[in-house]
Amino acid sequence: MSDNDKKVSRRAFIQQTAAAGVGLMLISPAQLLAKANQSKGPVMSTNIKSKGYAATDTSGKLSPWEFERRPVGDNDILIEIKYASICHSDIHQMKGHWGKQQYPQVPGHEIVGIVTAVGRNVTKFKVGDRAGVGCMVDSNLEHESCKNGEEQYCPETVFTYGYPEKSSPTGISQGGYSTNIVVRDHFAVHIPDNISFQEAAPLLCAGITTYSPLMKVDLKKGFKVGVAGIGGLGHMAIKLAVSKGAEVYGFTTSPDKVKDILAFGAKEAIVMDSPAKLAPYKGKLDYMISTIPVQFDVAAYASVVKPYGFFTQVGMPEGFELTLSNIGLSISRVNFNASLIGGMPETQEVVTYCADNNVLPQIQIIKAEQINEAWEKVVNKEARYRYVIDAATF
Numbered sequence: 001m002s003d004n005d006k007k008v009s010r011r012a013f014i015q016q017t018a019a020a021g022v023g024l025m026l027i028s029p030a031q032l033l034a035k036a037n038q039s040k041g042p043v044m045s046t047n048i049k050s051k052g053y054a055a056t057d058t059s060g061k062l063s064p065w066e067f068e069r070r071p072v073g074d075n076d077i078l079i080e081i082k083y084a085s086i087c088h089s090d091i092h093q094m095k096g097h098w099g100k101q102q103y104p105q106v107p108g109h110e111i112v113g114i115v116t117a118v119g120r121n122v123t124k125f126k127v128g129d130r131a132g133v134g135c136m137v138d139s140n141l142e143h144e145s146c147k148n149g150e151e152q153y154c155p156e157t158v159f160t161y162g163y164p165e166k167s168s169p170t171g172i173s174q175g176g177y178s179t180n181i182v183v184r185d186h187f188a189v190h191i192p193d194n195i196s197f198q199e200a201a202p203l204l205c206a207g208i209t210t211y212s213p214l215m216k217v218d219l220k221k222g223f224k225v226g227v228a229g230i231g232g233l234g235h236m237a238i239k240l241a242v243s244k245g246a247e248v249y250g251f252t253t254s255p256d257k258v259k260d261i262l263a264f265g266a267k268e269a270i271v272m273d274s275p276a277k278l279a280p281y282k283g284k285l286d287y288m289i290s291t292i293p294v295q296f297d298v299a300a301y302a303s304v305v306k307p308y309g310f311f312t313q314v315g316m317p318e319g320f321e322l323t324l325s326n327i328g329l330s331i332s333r334v335n336f337n338a339s340l341i342g343g344m345p346e347t348q349e350v351v352t353y354c355a356d357n358n359v360l361p362q363i364q365i366i367k368a369e370q371i372n373e374a375w376e377k378v379v380n381k382e383a384r385y386r387y388v389i390d391a392a393t394f
Helices: 003-026 029-038 088-094 197-204 206-216 232-243 255-263 275-281 298-302 326-332 344-357 368-379
Strands: 048-055 062-069 076-085 111-118 130-133 136-138 180-184 188-190 224-228 247-252 268-271 285-290 305-313 335-338 363-366 386-390
Touching: 048 180, 048 368, 062 180, 062 368, 076 130, 076 197, 088 368, 111 180, 111 197, 130 197, 188 344, 197 206, 197 232, 197 344, 197 363, 197 386, 206 232, 206 285, 206 344, 224 232, 232 247, 232 255, 232 344, 247 255, 255 268, 268 275, 275 298, 285 298, 298 305, 298 326, 363 368, 368 386
Parallel strands: 136 180, 224 247, 224 285, 247 268, 285 305, 305 335, 363 386
Antiparallel strands: 048 062, 076 111, 076 180, 076 386, 111 130, 130 188
């Protein structure tokens, strides 16, 4: 090879390597990780940068915050979040209504997005899949409840935000009001192509929280169901019960929701401006689900259910406590119970069911800068009916 040929070869090599270097600079760490994992190559061991909105105290005001998530482990997936919706639970927890909290803390457990990296043991997801995350993100999966598909009852389960998590750089799990999330693959569900990300997000909490107890009572056509509290959860309860053929009665304290309740398919909408409004329905219904997240007269509402029927409480008030009238419940002889979300198989089931049957939440898309305003509207019962945050605005 001549000296001139050597110069040309050397120049070509330098140009090729320089181009490759520029290309690497233009690819994000998440993309590099995704490329490595597509071939089950080495997983990056560095923390993953994220940004979102966090509470820093009990004021209920969120602000922008940059933080880090753990590296993607062998059983994890990394999700680039597209949308995250607002649940009243976010507000309760950030304000310390359910106990002392560690801050900064990012709320949000109705999360959807695209898988951008997978751990070497992951077979359930691949890069590019549409995925969703609800109220749980991790567990050792060895407890009996996990094996039975009821992970919400496992003492080792890590809930999506505010829970001690050794692998988290912040010491606690951080939620979905953010640009990405690392989650054990077992706790993610597939989002079908026949539903939008925006409409799928609320199903990860509001959907499963109401779907699970409704399925436990074996709804039949003509089954009379009462829904108390028509907000993010309540409006989904109506739609789900109606889709199963139930005759639904919506009980609300907001007169301006009557038209919506009927539009959701309810047979009647009852405005609860007086306890006397319950009298005509005493012992008439087969079942009632309450999404009311504050103290209320449980026995009075339960009286509308037939003796030996069931009343399920899913709303979580301050301190997780409700005052019950024992004599009131004993007179109606209604079986009172409470329910906590649902397991992972049932969560996938509700997402697929809603997508296939067009049972969709009524949503309002907002930007990150509107979160604090939206929270105030949720507390003031002005949400119609689920605020969904565009994660591109974090």
